[in-house]
Amino acid sequence: MSGPLEGLRVVELCDQLGQLAGKLLADMGADVVKVEPAEGSGARAVGPFVDDVAGPNRSLNFWYHNTNKRSVVLDLVTEAGATAWKELVAKADIVIDDRPPRWLDDHGLGYSQLSEGHAALLWCSITPFGETGPWANYQATDMVGLALGGPMKMNGYDQDDVPGAPPIRGLGDQGYNTACHYAVQGVLAALLYRDKTGLGQHVDASMHEALSSTTEVGLPYWFTRRTNVTRQTGRHAAAQRTEPWLHMANDGQHTLIFGVGRDNATWTKIKRWWQESGFGQQLDEARFDDPAARQPGRGSPEAAEVMNVLSAFIGAHTAEEVYRGGQERRQSWGVVRAPDEAIQDPHWSDRGFWAEVTGEGRDAPVRLPGAPYQFSATPWALRRPAPKLGEHTAEVISEWLGR
């Protein structure tokens, strides 16, 4: 078994918005055929590129989001291409597309036509705002999605730290990612319904709705108190100003400190650790023994003093020392790493997290993240790297259509 979705046939017609959805299915065993125009999916033009040289098979964005898929080139606006599309869909269990709303239906190639006589067909359309409504045809990029969906207004800086700073977009196409997380949830729920009834259906996956559902206390505060939370530097947006979580260590890297010694057993360990390197001798005073008084949210003089000692201690150590020392004393502290710096941390290799691929310009395997879950009975596997443009056109036509 190469994954829990082995045996499922998926046709994917996706660009940057929807490509992660296909990857999540392909990585867990589905046979995902990516249909592309002759010039290739738009994601093939997205950098960074191998050696910074652009080319349809050199996009690292494409390498990452298209593992385990096969590539078939079809020109949907020609008769031959449209016919092959219909034939592939007829053989598919699932279709995922991220074309503009109604584009495929208007060309006679969408769910409304191709589900005719194919009751088991399950079809997910991923769009920025959903298939209906006044914004259905609005244009969006990842950032525009993150703006309207709500995440951006909650990310940014205290106005004292960076006066006039705007809401900030976190990088990594997180709007597209969240849209795909919801799309796949819908596809799998519909698949489970099909398992018991044999019936497929259409899934309307809106990035806007997915993102708005991914803002934690933002909506609860509005629903319950009619209050908007306010963005703050490097920590949660909140209804009231809270204490900083980011503290710079002596190597210029930031630690993330979220709570200090919430119970007295861990507090004693933390205190001893600081005191052994010459910080916070006064913390033995009885007024620090009340856990509640030590927590920053309380605004007590003790809490402020603990934070001052903490800052001084961190400023005299490396971020990694603070992170590991805190974790060894049961503090959920972190270090602000660049995404690539996790490669140096052996814990993830212990777990076998990393996978390896080769591709145009790199014959020796390079690492990339594996899967976000470990399945004991049906583990994921990297069966093939992202396909070269049109690499499998003949193979898939032969295998799926028998010619």
Added chain:
Amino acid sequence: MPDLPLSGIRVCDLTWVIAGPTATRVLADFGADVIRVEHGQAVDPIRLGRPLNADKPTLNNSGFFNYFNRNKRSILLNVRHPLGMELLHKLIAASDVVIENFSSGVLDSWELSYEAQKAINPGIIYCSISGYGHNGRDKHFTTWGPTAQALSGLTMMSGLAGEPPAGWGYSYMDHTAGYYGAIAIMMALHHKNLTGEGQHIDISQVEAGMILAGPAILDFTVNGRSFRRPGMPPGNHAWEPAMAPHNTYRCRGEDRWVAIAVRNDAEWQAMARAMGDPDWAADAKFATLAGRLANQDELDAQISAWSSSRDDYAVMATLQAGGVPAGVCQSPGDRVENDEQFRARGWWSTMPHPEMGDESQFDGVAPRLSATPGTNRTASPLIGEHTFQIMAEVLGLTDDEIAEHEAMGVFM
């Protein structure tokens, strides 16, 4: 009740805080019978979490809890009591899925490792969500959402160059680890439908974060270029693909902003028209992407001068009418009160709750399934609201047995 995609699936929900309850919210929205197992001596802190619908917490008046726990049922069970643990075993035997997001090792200390669960229920699907996963040298380390965001690189990928990281203003990785939990469980349910086989799914919240930073990691492993370098992160300027203009622009009013992303020369020309073809926009240095990138600060200043006296929704509508991607940076209140798209699609609804009011508010279920959409059926459960009901209906206890267990302190 209509047949929902997950009707008939029972989930023994041992989760708390946010990541686990996010996963079970998804399963519950699609029809699973999610039974929260709660403990009076160690309550889910989110039951005390602000915002509250009153001045003091009661365990049942948190808007935070209500949002993440709709459509679920709740039992109080004292698992430190041998009879409480016995009932938990019975619930596992009657469930399709067990899910927890304790620190790694907690379920082992309850003697409920996957092997032990399998002995109770051979087809069980057991999903664990923890910071570092259940194996590896640092498996005893722990996280909150923000810790996972910091360690996976997501915090550093958000901010203005030369400033500390802005990071994420909420626990993005609690949501996302929960989404991967729901996805994994549904994949495992499909496999079980075909084979009858269950399994253990182990999720690390930090790994789930690294999954969201793939291209940046490949840029290092392929090109040797770390994300930690001058000029990164680039604020709201585009990283890849290159675009300009691509930023947030101040609008009229307090803290009002619109995000504008111009993907190509045609969209730039459309934007110039939408702004009324000002003389500065006709400058040849802005005609190409290379020129706009080279002169990006001047471009941003000119656009800000245009937008800052205008209403943000009007700027968005004007640009979108010309086919230019633009969107207001919406606050939660904007989304609920001002967003025409959500309103037209019926995104907001209410359900009654004894302490949150007759009209406690909720958002809808994404995405929308045409034949069997997920539904909002009940607001969040009161703590222990369904204890007796589930003991009788699901575990088959008689009234006398329930009374005996209660008298012995099992339901607390």
